[in-house]
Amino acid sequence: MPRLRPDALHRLGRSTTFIPPLVDPRALRVGIVHLGIGAFHRAHQAVYTELAAAATGRDDWGIAGVTQRSPSVRDQLTPQDGLYTVLERGPGAEPVRVVGSVREVLHGAGDPAAVVDRIADPAVRLVTLTVTEKGYRRDRTGRLDRSDPEVAADLAGRPPRTVVGQLVRGLQRRAAGVAGPVTVLSCDNLVGNGEVLHGLVHDFLDALPDPEAGSVADWIAASVRFPSCMVDRIVPATTDDDRANVRTVLGLDDRGVVVAEPFRQWVIEDDFAADRPAWDLAGAVFTDDVAAWESVKLRMLNATHSLLAYLGALRGHDTIAAALADDELATAAEALMVEDVAPTLRVPDGLDLAGYRRQVLQRFANPALPHRTVQVAMDGSQKLPVRLLGTVRDRLAAGAIPQQAALAVAAWMAYVAKGRDAHGRELPLDDPLADRLQVAAAAGAGDAKRLVDSLLQVEEIFGTDLPEHDGFRGVLIDHVARLTA
Template sequence: MSTAAPETLGPALLGRLPATVQRPGYDRALLKAGMAHLGVGAFHRCHQAEYTDDLLARTFGRWGVVGINIRPPALADTLGPQDGLYTRLIRQDSHVEARVIGSIVRVVDSQATAMPALEVLSSPDIEFVTLTVTEKGYCHVPASGALDLDHPDIVHDLANALTPRSVPGILARALEQRMATHGRPLTLLSCDNIPANGTILENVVRTFAERRGNGLAGWIAANAAFPSAMVDRIVPASTQADLDGVEQLFGYRDGAVVAGEPFRQWVIEQKFAGRTPRWDLVGATFVDDVTPFEHLKMRVLNGAQTTLSYLGVLAGLEHTSDAMADPLLSAFVRRMLVEETLPTLKPVPGMDPSAYVEQSLGRLKNTAIRHRNHQIATDGSQKIVQRLLNPIRDRLGEAKSIALLSVSVAGWMAYLIQASSRFGRRWPVSDPYAGKIAGIAEASGRDVPALAAGILAIDAIFDPALAANDMFRKAVTSALDGLLSDDPMATVRRACAQPADERLKQPARSA
């Protein structure tokens, strides 16, 4: 005897969800689109879309979200059939909480052509745009923040401005269409893990617009705002187990399930071009300067994640929680943060940095958040500047030890080097500089000083002054030599075994 297949999540199912599943606290039939989001991945659905869902339940208004993807995944295959609805799971060890989020009212796929995205972004109904397009989506030079004019997509878009395919090109074209039609202002809020992300976004868009001419750059300066933001919640990529879990626990199917940790934070710079969703009413914080918050989060939480991802892979561990369960790696990352990272941070209003370190490490122990080290390791060349290199630069400027932070940088190098054919292609990697580093590895063989020197010469990642610093070069080269050995964790053990006061006695030369 056959059993009927579970029903798929959609508007018709909302009223019949199990009592254990929370649902939107407002009438979605009345919800109109007022903002767009570019890059509807797991993080957006577990963060900004949830905040917006909270806001709509508290103070209903015209802030429905149009989701736009210009890169995979295709929304029409996931959120489209469900009318934008999806299940957000919160997981803490053995506890699971389910909630259906309803703030996304429409989804648009724009992989084949920019036209669907441009239609949404240029609409007078859209007054606010948020973005989670990952660091490499900005087509910038990580070391400087400038628009990468040699990026293939930027080269294409400057030659074909009416059919752009990059984020800067699409946004510049949408703003150009707004200027030519209704002239309504627009706020563009970056929610990616880039320091001064609003400044970076404004810089790449306005630089692109300046190349276009026709007064666009001036119009953008007068009619668009690019506030910075700090976002925080650990959200792994969704898995088939997440989808199956909803069906097993709650009895319905959902092709767009997302799972995250309980903690969330959103700090937004108060710099808007027009009407703004009042996310501050539902837990977000509006501030005049995001910088102290973003430095704390990027250097502590993200610095720990990056460190654990590379060293975790080298230790043969699959998830962040596995790395945190390893006594050596957990001791190393705590000492790195406390002894070398924290001293580089300025005071953060209302926050105790030392307590934040312990809170962050506690979050990384959550066994229900199956955050794969290889996933966190993705695009490391775009991340290490703010997470590791900037604190190293600050430490060198004060003639302080960088012995622990240097091991983390060497971990990133070793991770990419060992993916090259010279080292047996131990794992696939995803990084814009993976090919270049593989070439350096092929040319250098197992000559570690040559390997380190070749990678440090990549000035899009390493500021030349930092790369030339003798203490930095020696520390990274020594750590890389150990991490490429048959016992990579011996290097981590040595770093942990050395007393802090001994490390601080090391001679330093300012970068």
């Protein structure tokens, strides 16, 4: 079967079974560099960007995507001239959409100099990121981890392979030339993601022996903005059945299919150093208060996702939808949002929190999205602090013991310790701290109290305050005892 390409797509003509690119991809010029061009970016920001370009007629917001570790996305999209499809699943799903906003894909590990060149290109006014929490390579204090071998190698002057290294080297080139102002927009699930990234950039600069680093910092202060944003769309892993579905619809072979729910949301701090796409015409919200939206999403949606992932995986549920169909887990999910999370939130103007809670549960219950529990369970050491432990600390400060948030943390502990579900199947521990967690779990094997105490000592996750709180610790021990029985 022929591959998806612009010329092959044009031969198909108009159709009600798919939506062709809304812009001529071959006419687009690169104006955005995106670090971390995985499935989420292609199903989210790239779609918004194409819709905005179509609404305004602009041809200068094409995307140069960077795949950081594996060249697989480059190998999928380059032979297709950047085209790929978004396959929506669930009530209200659109026909298959062919997206043309990605104009090139670079492999960061294989050609880091090309990434720096693109960031330094005067035509680029935006650098965006979806590299997951661990891609920022922070230490337990939240600063750049200079002991990380990859960070150290970038600081020593090799062609940069970390995202912060690539970004700083690109900004240095811009500062030395005539590239002009640029906005750096983190789209990852981090509290205050813009501020976090801004701090990491300066951490990298401060660690350089380069005497010009100070002048670069001055240029950044004058010419670069780091707005925060909140993104939301469920994007499960693509399956062979999904690819076969697209082949049936298009009569073309697309190696870059991404799957998503119909829902999508993007809330962006309106603080840009230069021009920006009209993402608001595609449904994005520009605001001066991203933090309130961000807290609602992280604490309501992401925390509930994690609770369902760990409890569901332990019970042998393969997907989030299957976990939510378990009445006991559905009750726990709603109780987490109502009893523990809601009292900690500053609700943004215009948001119906009860309606948002119902919408979260409806989205998770979508059986057309086979979002695997073990996929959501990945990187727990990175996710727990931003999704759950803020709620825990706020409730403890208010004099309340967060029973449901503690249940979610206990489920993670049981997941780490047991390593197998209720049917005896292996539960993969895919986590940057996997070795340390396994050692800690082994030290507490066979006893809930020892297990809780051992895992609470992982300071990168729990800090020094939570292990000392007897009420929280006692609830964790009770939950873990039941989950590991």
